[in-house]
Amino acid sequence: MEIAPSASEAVSAPVRRPGKGRLGAAPLLGLLVVALVVVTLASLAIGAVPISPRTILSAMLGSHPLTETQRLILFHLRLPRVLASGLVGSALALAGLLFQGLFRNPIADPYVIGSSGGATFGACIGIFFFSQWSIFGFSGTALFAFIGSAATMALVYSLARSAGRTSVVTLLLAGFAISTIFTNSSYFFELLDKTGTGNRILISFLHGVIGIPTWNELGVGAALLALAMVTALPLMRTLNTLALGDEYAQQLGVRVEAARVSIVLIGSLLTAVAVSLGGMISFAGLIVPHVARLLLGPDHVRLLPVTTLAGAIFLMLADTLARTIFAPTEIPVGILVAFVGGPFFLYLLRKMKRSYTV
Amino acid sequence: MSCLLRLSGVHFDYQGQSVLRQTTFDLEEGSCSALIGTNGVGKTTLLRIAAGVLRPASGSVLLRGQPMETISVKEIARTIALVPQQLELPFEFTVEQVVEQGRTPYIGMLRGPGRSDRLAVDRALDLADVSRLRHRIFNELSGGERQRVKIALGLAQEPRLLLLDEPTQNLDIGRQVELIDLLHFLRDEGITILSSMHDLHLVDKNFSTVLLLSPGQPLASGSPEQMLKPSVLERAFQCPPDRHPLLIERAELYRREAR
Numbered sequence A: 001m002e003i004a005p006s007a008s009e010a011v012s013a014p015v016r017r018p019g020k021g022r023l024g025a026a027p028l029l030g031l032l033v034v035a036l037v038v039v040t041l042a043s044l045a046i047g048a049v050p051i052s053p054r055t056i057l058s059a060m061l062g063s064h065p066l067t068e069t070q071r072l073i074l075f076h077l078r079l080p081r082v083l084a085s086g087l088v089g090s091a092l093a094l095a096g097l098l099f100q101g102l103f104r105n106p107i108a109d110p111y112v113i114g115s116s117g118g119a120t121f122g123a124c125i126g127i128f129f130f131s132q133w134s135i136f137g138f139s140g141t142a143l144f145a146f147i148g149s150a151a152t153m154a155l156v157y158s159l160a161r162s163a164g165r166t167s168v169v170t171l172l173l174a175g176f177a178i179s180t181i182f183t184n185s186s187y188f189f190e191l192l193d194k195t196g197t198g199n200r201i202l203i204s205f206l207h208g209v210i211g212i213p214t215w216n217e218l219g220v221g222a223a224l225l226a227l228a229m230v231t232a233l234p235l236m237r238t239l240n241t242l243a244l245g246d247e248y249a250q251q252l253g254v255r256v257e258a259a260r261v262s263i264v265l266i267g268s269l270l271t272a273v274a275v276s277l278g279g280m281i282s283f284a285g286l287i288v289p290h291v292a293r294l295l296l297g298p299d300h301v302r303l304l305p306v307t308t309l310a311g312a313i314f315l316m317l318a319d320t321l322a323r324t325i326f327a328p329t330e331i332p333v334g335i336l337v338a339f340v341g342g343p344f345f346l347y348l349l350r351k352m353k354r355s356y357t358v
Numbered sequence B: 001m002s003c004l005l006r007l008s009g010v011h012f013d014y015q016g017q018s019v020l021r022q023t024t025f026d027l028e029e030g031s032c033s034a035l036i037g038t039n040g041v042g043k044t045t046l047l048r049i050a051a052g053v054l055r056p057a058s059g060s061v062l063l064r065g066q067p068m069e070t071i072s073v074k075e076i077a078r079t080i081a082l083v084p085q086q087l088e089l090p091f092e093f094t095v096e097q098v099v100e101q102g103r104t105p106y107i108g109m110l111r112g113p114g115r116s117d118r119l120a121v122d123r124a125l126d127l128a129d130v131s132r133l134r135h136r137i138f139n140e141l142s143g144g145e146r147q148r149v150k151i152a153l154g155l156a157q158e159p160r161l162l163l164l165d166e167p168t169q170n171l172d173i174g175r176q177v178e179l180i181d182l183l184h185f186l187r188d189e190g191i192t193i194l195s196s197m198h199d200l201h202l203v204d205k206n207f208s209t210v211l212l213l214s215p216g217q218p219l220a221s222g223s224p225e226q227m228l229k230p231s232v233l234e235r236a237f238q239c240p241p242d243r244h245p246l247l248i249e250r251a252e253l254y255r256r257e258a259r
Helices: A007-011 A025-045 A054-060 A066-102 A115-129 A142-162 A166-189 A195-208 A213-242 A246-251 A256-278 A284-296 A300-324 A333-351 B043-050 B074-081 B096-105 B115-127 B143-155 B173-188 B230-237 B245-259
Strands: B003-014 B017-028 B032-038 B057-062 B081-083 B161-165 B192-196 B209-213 B221-222
Touching: A007 A142, A025 A054, A025 A066, A025 A284, A025 A300, A025 B043, A066 A213, A066 A284, A066 A300, A115 A142, A115 A166, A115 A195, A142 A166, A142 A256, A142 B143, A166 A195, A166 A333, A213 A246, A213 A256, A213 B245, A246 B245, A256 B096, A284 A300, A300 B173, B003 B043, B017 B043, B017 B057, B017 B192, B032 B173, B043 B081, B043 B161, B043 B192, B057 B081, B074 B081, B074 B096, B081 B143, B096 B115, B096 B143, B096 B173, B115 B143, B115 B173, B143 B161, B143 B173, B173 B192, B230 B245
Parallel strands: B032 B192, B032 B209, B081 B161, B161 B192
Antiparallel strands: B003 B017, B003 B057, B209 B221
8 A cells, every 4th residue: 555654743843763772681681790790799898898809709709718807707707698699689770660560660679669668567567476487498488578568569459440441640649558557557566675686677677788697597588589589470471461551452452451460469579579579669769670571671671680680780789789888787778778769769759740730 | 235234123222222123224335325313312332332342132233234243343344434523532642642542453463553644644644634733642732632632543444444433513614515525535435424513514415325313213224315304304303394494494495405
């Protein structure tokens, strides 16, 4: 069919070259893997007692034994913490990607929409009432963090949904209100604590401190992250379709309600992993998917591995800075990330201001 | 011709108000029908019910004689495509990525698009004349370009029934003619078409059947000659016969034909 160029096209934006401003997923993944190795080595090397990356590599290859002090610092202090920060970063970034896709909004992240607040409240219940619990290796803290996160998400989502649409303003306000209620409710647990141990954990949770986890905790966290990734993978194409809107997606054969529930559950699981290991860390789940989307475009299938790796790198770097920038004093990584994430969130809000104009 | 879609005694309420009542019609395979009626009378609702997106409060919707609720959502999506009035995207998807979504009912959860899917997308882009926009960002397109991309998305579903909701909105007259040409082409390809139409000038020569929704009345249907009579339009649109150029023009036409 011969069709002349349309008059309306004359005033539209200039033609964008294919892929302009977007990278291929494979080269970016390659770069990120290299960056992950470099950042891991740097994070292990930097600290009060510096250990050179060459020494670490030699020790790992078995060609150069470490001193007892170096061995203790490396394997009992730094490595678990560096791995934990990587896990927390990946979990938050992936949760952010899922929530942003589900809510069709780039400002949704576990902290902003209250999922982290719910997880923290749940974790407090675990710490103060069920600290001895363990089911299949999952501590009471992790289990209740998951329940808190999933329940909060269900509540925020049901408040924000109206006539088949998700109102961004209601979502933000409901998320803010519920997050504030849960975060402040967590302080009540202080009154219950006689020994002070619970309080120290609580304060770490609320400030976003990545502690030194046990290898068992790391193993459970890694297993849950892997489970979340595997279950999220088939939903990534669905998230692309959901970007057209719920009704459009339904019309294209997507079981919208089932997809929504699955995404909320996986996002909540990831938030629970992050909160169990690092407490409330704001905005990491906002920045990382957003930057990945700028580099790679909005296809969620391609974004999944990139966001997961980039999240790990981002938080490893942030935590290394948090423990060294004012050495010997450590600042909670949650506070450091908030200094970066807060302005970024405001920038996004400004960019999207038309959506909020009444 | 066999019946592709049958609505029988369909009733739909919205917020306590009756939008559709006792709506009954058949869409024959290969037919090209226009749905007309006043603003807010329920044209979009009717199309959504026909697409299986909304369920009627009462009555039945049969697709090839089978109740719609007994057919899987994927099977419906392979048979019926609905091109809605609005499409807002939250992220910067390219036109190609948008049109690829039309292959959703054919792609399994763990399988990416295959050769047949890519061919179907290319064909849909070609038919809607948006191939050269394929790498453009959807949100940066003009209203008319978006309209054609939405049609390409529907065509990528390779449907047997294409439902269009006001497809000529945002189109200049040249693009309206192109769209009508495309509808003729699709009808010749054997695709059944039901399109709600705002511009009645375009309905007369281009559709075989006209379905008319009037407030509080059951749906009426007939040929364009029957349904576009000034007296029918006057009643349905509650418009005085001497106040709108279309009614004056059609009255003149019917007078000439009568002579």
